Amino acid sequence: MTEPVRVEATPAALALIEEIKADHGPILFHQSGGCCDGSSPMCYPQGDFIVGDRDVLLGTISDVPVYISESQFEAWRHTQLILDVVPGRGGMFSLDNGRERRFLTRSRLMPKT
Template sequence: MENLIKRVLVSDNAIKIIDQLRERHGELMFHQSGGCCDGSSPMCFPKGELMLNENDVKLGTIHGCDFFMSKDQFEYWKHTQLTVDVTTGRGASFSLEIPLGLRFVIKSRMYTDEEREHLEPVQSAEEV
């Protein structure tokens, strides 16, 4: 089987925060929001707390957490590899890291032509 290129990655700093949040809240999930109020930040929730539907897709898994995005937003971002990172500062969302004085952020880069031929497939949230 060929090695597929992941659509979403996670930084070492974000892994540390995910571990802290998992200890406190159990299994987690991420959703890359597209709303105006949260600055389009990736949001972390207890697994199953955010209701997903046919308008969401799963891009992959980061540090044991499913990572979702709306189909409409994925159309804009499908040419980029996303990396979840963390920074200081409070975001304006309901994400679990906010009380820690931190917020998850997305860093992105364009895929190369070769990488685009070997991307992990996305799944409908309904299939997960």
């Protein structure tokens, strides 16, 4: 049985990821738990964010790892996350900030495998 794909991205998100990678090099995403920036996916340079022992790797998108906290993973374990892009400002510390486009997480129930 194959492992289900837990995270995907829209074409707009893939394009913004490539733009940010061109400017900053290797990056990663961490799905925010809701503090200051709501539930936005936060984008960081790989060397600037320390992945915790209790963070869960959901998968990779365009060679970019996507993490979520263990507690949030438990709440969303039956959900597939889809990174998308909408107009607006990104999270205060996220690399999409200042580009007038920001990442947004959409979701749907996990497809049956």
